[in-house]
Amino acid sequence: MRAIMVHEHGGPEVLTLTDLPEPEAGPGQVVVRAEAIGVSVVEAHMRAGILPIPLPAVLGVEAAGQVVAVGEGVDPALVGTAVAGVTGGAGAYAEFAAMPVAMTAPIPAGVSAVDAVAAGAAGAVALGLIHKAALRGGETVLVEAGASNVGGYLLQLAREFGAGRILATAGAEGKRELARSLGADVVIDHRQDGWTAELGDAIDVAFESIGGASARGVIEALTPGTGRMLYYGRLSGEAPAITPDDLLGRGATLVGCSGPAWFAEVFTVRYPEVFARLADGRTKAAVGLTLPLADAAEAHRLVESRGVTGKIVLIP
Numbered sequence: 001m002r003a004i005m006v007h008e009h010g011g012p013e014v015l016t017l018t019d020l021p022e023p024e025a026g027p028g029q030v031v032v033r034a035e036a037i038g039v040s041v042v043e044a045h046m047r048a049g050i051l052p053i054p055l056p057a058v059l060g061v062e063a064a065g066q067v068v069a070v071g072e073g074v075d076p077a078l079v080g081t082a083v084a085g086v087t088g089g090a091g092a093y094a095e096f097a098a099m100p101v102a103m104t105a106p107i108p109a110g111v112s113a114v115d116a117v118a119a120g121a122a123g124a125v126a127l128g129l130i131h132k133a134a135l136r137g138g139e140t141v142l143v144e145a146g147a148s149n150v151g152g153y154l155l156q157l158a159r160e161f162g163a164g165r166i167l168a169t170a171g172a173e174g175k176r177e178l179a180r181s182l183g184a185d186v187v188i189d190h191r192q193d194g195w196t197a198e199l200g201d202a203i204d205v206a207f208e209s210i211g212g213a214s215a216r217g218v219i220e221a222l223t224p225g226t227g228r229m230l231y232y233g234r235l236s237g238e239a240p241a242i243t244p245d246d247l248l249g250r251g252a253t254l255v256g257c258s259g260p261a262w263f264a265e266v267f268t269v270r271y272p273e274v275f276a277r278l279a280d281g282r283t284k285a286a287v288g289l290t291l292p293l294a295d296a297a298e299a300h301r302l303v304e305s306r307g308v309t310g311k312i313v314l315i316p
């Protein structure tokens, strides 16, 4: 099968199209013949070594297609069904990918593999975050990187789940316009130094995905005593530069949204929920563009240029 491998961390040019044997389904796994493969900044960070992975490896986290084989302990009736899923690490930039069955969900009739990949994991994470936030009616929320995949789905969901005022951040004007169209009342350009000064001091819930130095300014903008920060990403490549004393002085709560327990809920509960929402139109998939699998390096250049809005999807 054709697969995109990484032998050493580096720029997009380290992505190499290779011929490999098809993977076998291990215990608890299914093998999926991919029809659509997701590309995100996470894999760019894995490729670059910001989120190091054991090498050499077939890069890639998320794919959708048809189950062609099941491993020990998996219902053989799954063969032939359409699913989307994540590998739990690497292996998705290929014609066939092995995935834990627990990290897959059936794709309902009427939802394409491309839409399932565009909205699946990002939408499920956004749903997980919105449930975790347990918004009280009318609360003010901040969605950082509101034109990112997860950020965009958070904006689609926030009002429905009880948010009052919605602030978002985004880069170029086109991205800021998108964040407004998805429901943000105020959109701040997060490329400007000191952008957190525009937040005021009454953010009830901040969905923190940028990390780095700006996170302290976000803590300082939380509603004293009740404000909470849900930390789920570090687009800047750096962990939030905050200390326990930043929380102490504000009476703020920091909620970590990653790790095995988090992903168990995201994939067993929220993944099917997002597909049900796609099927009945409550959630809209945001597809940026599709490219052939062989153009994975170009896909990474585009992700890193921050010029594409919506998910980049590779087609094997």
Ligand SMILES: NC(=O)c1ccc[n+]([C@@H]2O[C@H](COP(=O)([O-])OP(=O)(O)OC[C@H]3O[C@@H](n4cnc5c(N)ncnc54)[C@H](OP(=O)(O)O)[C@@H]3O)[C@@H](O)[C@H]2O)c1
Residues within 6 Å of the ligand: 039, 040, 041, 042, 122, 125, 145, 147, 148, 149, 150, 151, 169, 170, 171, 172, 175, 190, 209, 210, 232, 233, 234, 235, 236, 237, 257, 258, 303, 306, 307, 308
């Ligand atoms: N914890 C979890 O369960 C979980 C799951 C999935 C993803 N994540 C994390 O969630 C974050 C978003 O993931 P995604 O797939 O939605 O990302 P994505 O769509 O690939 O994000 C791309 C966007 O992020 C923004 N961005 C990139 N670098 C940035 C920087 N240095 N500072 C601020 N914004 C920057 C850019 O927006 P502009 O062009 O508007 O600047 C870019 O368009 C990532 O950090 C990822 O690791 C967490």
